[in-house]
Every structure is written in structure tokens, then in C-alpha cells.
Amino acid sequence: MATKYNLKQWAYAATVMAAASSQSAWAEDAHSYAKLQEVTTPHLELDLTVDFEGKQLRGTATYDLVRKSDDATTVHMDTRELTISKAEIWQDNAWQETSFKLAEPHETLGQELTVSIGEATDKVRIHYTTAPTASGLQWLSPEQTKSVKFPFMFSQSQPIHARSWIPIQDTPALRLTYDATVRTPAGMLAVMSADNSLDPELDGNYSFSMPQPIPPYLIAIAAGELVVKEISDNVAVFAEPYIIDDAAWEWADTPAMITATEEMYGPYRWDRYDLLVLPPSFPFGGMENPRLSFITPTVVSGDRTLINLIAHELAHSWSGNLVTNASWRDLWLNEGFTSYVENRIMESLFGERRAQMELALGYQDLLDNMERLAPKDTVLNIELGTRHPDDVFSQVPYVKGQLFLVYLENKFGRETFDNFLRQYFDDFAFQSISTAEFKAYLARHLLAKNPDVVSMDKVNEWIHEPGLPADAPKPTSNAFAEVEKQMQRWLKGGQLTTQEWTTHEWLHFINNLPLDISSVNMRRLDEQFNLTQSKNAEIAHAWLKLAIVKNYEPARDRLRNYLLTIGRNKLVSPLYRELAKTPDNLKWAREVYQQAKPGYHPLTQTVNEALLYPEQ
Ligand SMILES: [Zn+2]
Numbered sequence: 001m002a003t004k005y006n007l008k009q010w011a012y013a014a015t016v017m018a019a020a021s022s023q024s025a026w027a028e029d030a031h032s033y034a035k036l037q038e039v040t041t042p043h044l045e046l047d048l049t050v051d052f053e054g055k056q057l058r059g060t061a062t063y064d065l066v067r068k069s070d071d072a073t074t075v076h077m078d079t080r081e082l083t084i085s086k087a088e089i090w091q092d093n094a095w096q097e098t099s100f101k102l103a104e105p106h107e108t109l110g111q112e113l114t115v116s117i118g119e120a121t122d123k124v125r126i127h128y129t130t131a132p133t134a135s136g137l138q139w140l141s142p143e144q145t146k147s148v149k150f151p152f153m154f155s156q157s158q159p160i161h162a163r164s165w166i167p168i169q170d171t172p173a174l175r176l177t178y179d180a181t182v183r184t185p186a187g188m189l190a191v192m193s194a195d196n197s198l199d200p201e202l203d204g205n206y207s208f209s210m211p212q213p214i215p216p217y218l219i220a221i222a223a224g225e226l227v228v229k230e231i232s233d234n235v236a237v238f239a240e241p242y243i244i245d246d247a248a249w250e251w252a253d254t255p256a257m258i259t260a261t262e263e264m265y266g267p268y269r270w271d272r273y274d275l276l277v278l279p280p281s282f283p284f285g286g287m288e289n290p291r292l293s294f295i296t297p298t299v300v301s302g303d304r305t306l307i308n309l310i311a312h313e314l315a316h317s318w319s320g321n322l323v324t325n326a327s328w329r330d331l332w333l334n335e336g337f338t339s340y341v342e343n344r345i346m347e348s349l350f351g352e353r354r355a356q357m358e359l360a361l362g363y364q365d366l367l368d369n370m371e372r373l374a375p376k377d378t379v380l381n382i383e384l385g386t387r388h389p390d391d392v393f394s395q396v397p398y399v400k401g402q403l404f405l406v407y408l409e410n411k412f413g414r415e416t417f418d419n420f421l422r423q424y425f426d427d428f429a430f431q432s433i434s435t436a437e438f439k440a441y442l443a444r445h446l447l448a449k450n451p452d453v454v455s456m457d458k459v460n461e462w463i464h465e466p467g468l469p470a471d472a473p474k475p476t477s478n479a480f481a482e483v484e485k486q487m488q489r490w491l492k493g494g495q496l497t498t499q500e501w502t503t504h505e506w507l508h509f510i511n512n513l514p515l516d517i518s519s520v521n522m523r524r525l526d527e528q529f530n531l532t533q534s535k536n537a538e539i540a541h542a543w544l545k546l547a548i549v550k551n552y553e554p555a556r557d558r559l560r561n562y563l564l565t566i567g568r569n570k571l572v573s574p575l576y577r578e579l580a581k582t583p584d585n586l587k588w589a590r591e592v593y594q595q596a597k598p599g600y601h602p603l604t605q606t607v608n609e610a611l612l613y614p615e616q
Contacts, residue, residue, distance in 0.1 A: 034174065042176050046061055056132060075115050082113075087124065087126050089125075090122070145224065172215040175432065192219075213430055222294070256349060264344060265425050276292050283567060285298075288317070303536065323424065377396065378396050519550065522550055545574055547559065567601055
């Protein structure tokens with residue numbers, strides 16, 4: 001990181017803070033007890049033992065301390081369900097026990113940990129154990145993995161779950177580097193969002209270093225029966241043996257994606273980019289843990305049509321990991337920019353037709369989402385209060401944020417907007433930024449330099465008003481228009497020509513079939529294209545959702561199996577939501593859910609129990 005950017009940025013930030021009504025980004029995170037204006041923790045040293053029998057991590061977190069206020073004698077951290085046995089400070093060349101206090105638990109935020117640090121020390125060490133129910137960890141028994149030989153565990157820290165496995169100042173306004181020592185049973189491999197060895201000795205003793213400063217939600221760990229396969233000299237896949245070859249084949253385009261992104265937005269600054277395949281219970285599509293994205297196996301579809309997810313996680317290496325939202329109210333700065341960059345990567349590698357289809361599919365999802373969201377939750381710079389960010393998860397920060405950037409690109413022209421974005425990533429590299437700071441930067445570096453193109457009123461409408469502006473882009477796709485024409489012919493008894501169709505066309509076709517489609521036509525489609533048994537998890541999802549609406553019985557067994565084997569929330573919760581609409585289906589869904597629950601991640605459990613047991 002070049003020093004001149006730092007100096008420039010500090011000067012710039014000072015101007016913004018003096019001029020804008022916004023407070024410092026540090027004071028704005030309602031989801032953390034950290035008091036960064038008093039003490040910060042820029043480096044962490046973790047020492048952890050993975051105890052699969054107890055479903056616990058046990059060990060110490062040691063922090064370097066930087067005092068921002070002369071009279072600070074305590075450091076405030078976030079925890080959830082942690083058992084703290086001891087706190088120490090480094091003083092007179094030795095570790096000395098110090099007092100600490102855990103506050104009463106807050107339902108969303110967890111427990112504030114206050115540790116006395118006196119006036120002189122610059123290191124604190126906390127001895128702790130996690131709870132088997134830690135919200136940021138999932139523990140799978142050997143029977144819940146494919147090979148049945150070893151158990152598996154993985155973390156999901158975003159947004160505020162790092163505190164359930166590390167006592168930490170859990171706010172994205174903080175950046176820290178980390179080193180870690182991790183012990184597992186021999187024969188298993190531990191990996192982290194850090195420098196992973198490509199030739200590990202499976203002795204159960206692993207050490208890691210993450211030299212670039214990252215926000216706490218990007219600290220990640222996984223351990224299981226893992227093998228490695230290199231795709232290129234800077235990209236490798238880590239996975240359980242059963243899927244390693246398929247995943248490496250599926251994601252062969254990753255190195256080309258890195259090159260394409262660097263050409264548009266500047267250097268990749270994280271050294272290697274590796275991918276980890278998680279078990280099917282991973283609740284998300286992917287998680288952009290730096291140097292090692294965590295990915296659901298449901299995108300290993302065998303046809304390379306779902307790799308926009310890899311483009312998305314890779315894009316976070318610029319938007320999100322390099323330039324980070326200062327609080328969860330600013331999530332759109334991570335996800336909107338990333339969805340935009342993702343689509344530009346797809347266009348660069350696979351052309352405009354495919355990128356346009358993906359944009360149009362995202363837009364349909366956004367419209368569906370907005371129909372059931374309260375208007376206030378369709379605002380980009382959302383008012384969260386102390387609601388859990390997971391509870392308001394939607395496509396709004398992703399696709400509405402993306403459409404805002406598409407709007408700006410259309411108005412200013414691609415070349416001008418690309419130059420602006422590249423400069424933005426440079427100027428805020430390895431920093432956290434609030435919506436107010438972004439607006440000030442946009443005003444100065446894009447709006448003022450190109451007067452009378454977009455007004456600040458329009459920017460404010462995009463960022464602070466619900467819904468979409470009347471002149472928002474409305475992405476459509478010629479390929480989808482063609483699909484709709486074919487559908488009309490097919491509904492009248494004609495044949496479908498699908499040889500050239502990818503997942504995108506199929507999704508559009510199934511999602512837009514008329515809801516009064518006859519059972520004869522459902523069966524006709526299924527017999528010809530084997531949709532009930534589709535190996536593509538997204539196509540199967542769309543078909544199964546329709547099958548629920550239509551009470552199409554031949555799909556019942558697959559539906560049950562699907563819900564029992566996949567825990568990716570985006571794929572299962574729309575199915576449970578649809579099932580919950582009729583008493584008979586709800587009863588059936590509850591039975592399946594109870595059977596599936598032990599294999600679901602805590603997050604997937606929370607979301608779907610709210611759908612199936614709303615009265616609780
Ligand atoms: Zn993302």
C-alpha cells in the first residue's frame with residue numbers, strides 16, 4: 001500500500017468529516033461494543049485446538065493494542081456464548097492476570113467483554129472456549145460428510161458471528177492482521193483465510209499468517225478431510241476428495257477472471273486466490289474469505305454455467321475485502337459494487353448476451369424480493385437499529401446497488417465510470433468506508449468533474465429512498481424474449497428447441513411458466529427433460545418450487561431428498577416458504593424439516609423455523 005494514498009486519504013477523510021454531518025465511521029456501528037476511539041487491536045494471534053467431540057474451539061486470542069485515547073484503561077470487545085476463563089496483559093516481560101467483565105447477553109449483539117489493560121501494556125491475551133451452539137460455526141459428524149471418514153467444521157463470520165468463535169472487536173470499521181496456530185486430529189487438514197500450504201503434511205498441526213489487514217468478519221477457518229488441486233500457479237481448489245476433480249474442472253476459468261478484473265480495476269492485492277468447497281450444508285452460495293473463498297458444492301453443476309458465483313466472490317477481492325463497508329448499514333457498498341463487478345467479469349469472459357441474462361435474472365429476483373419487503377427495508381443505506389443484519393438479508397444491497405452503478409455507468413459512459421471506480425479502489429484500499437464518505441467522494445470525483453449529468457438529489461433518491469427510481473435501468477434479455485416465444489409455441493403443443501440453452505434460459509423458462517399449466521404439460525416437460533432429477537441444483541430448485549405450487553406428486557421424493565441434502569439457504573427457504581402456504585404441505589414440510597435440521601447450519605435453521613413455526 002503506497003504511503004501517498006494514506007496521506008492523501010487522511011487529509012481527505014479529515015475534510016469529509018469536518019464538512020459532512022456524519023460522525024466518524026467508528027462511532028456508527030450499532031452492532032459492536034468495540035470502542036475504537038479508545039483502543040484498537042490491529043493484530044491478532046490465535047492459538048486454537050479443534051475439539052470435534054466437544055464441538056468446541058479452545059485456546060487463546062492475543063492482541064496488540066493501540067491506545068487512541070490517553071486515559072483508556074479498558075478494551076471493549078464482542079463475544080457470543082464464549083466461556084472466558086482468564087485474561088492477561090503483558091507487563092514487565094511476563095503475562096500477568098488481569099480482571100475482566102462479561103455483560104448480560106443482548107439477543108442480537110451477544111455479550112460485551114471489558115478487559116482491564118492498565119496504563120502501560122500493549123498486549124492482551126484471552127483464554128476461552130466456544131459453545132457447541134456457536135452461531136458462526138457448523139460441526140458435521142463423519143456421517144454427515146460424503147466420505148464418512150472424518151468430521152468437518154467451518155466458520156461463517158459475516159456479518160456478526162466472528163464473536164461467537166473469537167473474542168474480538170467485531171466491527172468492519174476495524175482492520176487487523178492475524179497469525180494462527182490450529183491443532184486438529186491427525187489426518188485432517190485445517191485451512192484459513194490466510195496463506196494455505198499447497199503441500200501440507202497432515203500431522204494435525206497448522207500455522208497461518210494473514211499479512212494484509214482485514215475486517216474481523218473475514219477471519220475464517222475450516223477443517224476436514226481435504227485435498228488440494230492446482231488450477232494454475234496462483235489458483236488452487238481445496239475440497240473433500242469426492243468433488244476435487246469436478247470442482248477444479250468447473251472453475252478452470254478462474255485465472256482468466258483474475259486477469260480480466262485486474263485489467264479493469266487494478267492489481268489483485270492478496271497474493272494467491274484459492275477456493276474451498278464446503279459441504280452442502282454451507283448456508284450461502286459463497287463467502288469471500290480473502291485468499292480462500294468458501295463455496296457451496298451446489299454450483300458444481302458439471303456444465304460451468306454457475307461460475308458467476310466465483311466471479312462474485314473474486315470481485316469481493318476489490319469491493320468488500322479491499323474497500324469495506326464501515327457498518328452493516330453500508331452493506332450495499334460491498335454487495336452492490338461486487339454484483340456490478342461480477343457482471344462485468346462475466347461480460348468480459350463470456351460476452352454481453354450471458355452477462356445480460358444474469359443481470360435480468362437478478363432484476364427479477366429483486367422485484368420478487370421487494371414485493372414482500374417493508375418499504376423501509378428496500379433502502380440501500382438501510383436503517384437497521386440493532387436488528388440482526390441476517391434478519392433483513394435480501395437482494396436489495398446486491399441488485400439495487402448494482403443497478404445504481406449500472407445507472408451511473410450509463411449516464412457517465414463506461415470509460416469515465418471505469419476510471420472513477422479504479423481510482424476509488426486505489427484511494428480506499430485496505431480501508432473501511434461509510435455511505436456518507438462514499439457520497440462525498442462521488443460528489444467530488446465524478447459528479448463535480450462531469451457537471452449536469454447526475455444530480456446529488458438523484459444520488460440521494462437511489463441511496464436513501466425506498467424502491468427503485470422511475471428512471472432506473474430495467475434489464476431485459478433478448479435471449480429471454482426468445483425463450484418466451486418458444487414457451488408460447490410449446491404451450492400450444494409445439495416442440496421446444498433447447499440444445500443451446502444454458503441454466504439461465506431454463507431458469508427463465510421454468511420461472512415464467514403460467515401457474516395454470518396443466519398436469520399433462522408438467523409431465524410432458526418432465527418426461528422429455530428430466531427436470532425432477534436435474535443434477536443442476538438451480539434448475540431443480542426452480543422446478544421443485546413450481547411442483548409445490550402445482551401439487552405435482554412425481555416430484556415429491558426428489559423434493560424431500562433435496563431438502564434433506566442441501567442446506568444452502570437461497571435454495572431451501574423458498575421451498576419451505578411455498579410449502580408453508582397450505583396446511584397439508586406445511587405438515588409435510590415440518591416432518592421433513594425435523595429430519596433435515598441436524599444437518600442444517602444454525603443460520604439455515606433460524607430462517608426456516610421462522611417460516612415453518614411463525615407463532616413461536
Ligand atoms: Zn457478496
